[in-house]
């Protein structure tokens with residue numbers, strides 16, 4: 077991190093890593109984002125967050141996190157208050173300000189990055205940041221409440237129930253009975269608040285269901301059971317914007333395994349992306365329209381990738397989830413869909429920063445205090 081900062085450049089603190097199962101994916105996404113930020117326009121301040129949740133800065137901090145080599149890095153932090161802006165380090169027990177920051181760019185996936193928690197810190201500090209706010213982030217993260225909101229907005233989702241860990245522990249047969257009432261196997265079990273398919277099981281029998289419930293319960297207090305969509309085609313669309321979001325062309329995922337599991341996403345390297353998706357024009361239009369409506373329904377901002385299931389036999393479309401900080405490497409679906417829709421990667425990053433500034437400006441005109449009689 078260099079001290080000289082030309083005042084005309086926007087100082088963007090890029091946060092990556094994080095206390096999440098998607099830590100490594102975040103590092104990959106951040107590498108691409110930082111490479112795309114035009115150095116003539118932006119001064120990049122890389123901030124790593126370790127697996128333990130420590131914020132660190134220093135020489136080549138991204139490489140250091142990738143190689144799990146943390147010596148020599150300095151503990152970093154921001155104050156959760158508007159009147160002490162900027163990035164600080166802890167040096168000999170003293171808080172030392174090392175940089176002014178115009179914008180925070182959380183390139184963090186999953187827990188403590190995509191779920192509204194770090195967004196809460198940014199709100200307290202009253203700083204500009206890329207992406208959805210507290211509400212949009214947390215609604216995007218919780219698969220259960222997310223579906224409640226979709227139902228309320230007439231956006232089709234697959235039937236589901238929520239089970240609490242305590243219910244499963246206390247009365248497993250009752251939990252199984254509630255799950256089986258959803259319909260015939262296969263059923264899917266998932267932790268309500270996770271990503272990257274961690275803890276997701278396709279259950280083809282009662283024995284699988286019991287195992288799946290236990291697995292999901294290890295990762296979350298709240299467990300989702302869902303009807304399995306027969307031969308689900310997985311169609312994704314990218315959304316960009318604040319109050320007037322736009323949708324990209326649709327893409328299709330061809331998982332390398334029976335479903336789009338963690339292994340299929342990150343280990344095999346053979347899951348295919350088809351852009352644009354080979355689906356009827358009306359279906360694509362409907363999916364794009366649903367994506368924008370869902371985005372508005374959770375008060376999303378900046379970006380999200382909307383993931384759908386297209387039932388092979390019936391042609392019915394279901395919204396599965398909105399990811400508010402989708403994978404962002406150059407070969408990830410979110411930027412690739414924009415690329416195919418005419419917005420190249422560096423422009424996409426520019427737009428996200430612009431949208432964050434607009435959102436901040438809107439926050440700045442919001443009245444915080446009501447004084448009677450003034």
Ligand SMILES: Nc1ncnc2c1ncn2[C@@H]1O[C@H](COP(=O)(O)OP(=O)(O)O)[C@@H](O)[C@H]1O
Nearest residue numbers: 264270271272273274302303304305308335336
């Ligand atoms: N109800 C379902 N029917 C068919 N396949 C499903 C269903 N739910 C999940 N899957 C499969 O599991 C994958 C991961 O589930 P998802 O809900 O997207 O969790 P995550 O947030 O971890 O990506 C999906 O991409 C899909 O392949």
Ligand SMILES: [Mg+2]
Nearest residue numbers: 272273383397
């Ligand atoms: Mg998913």
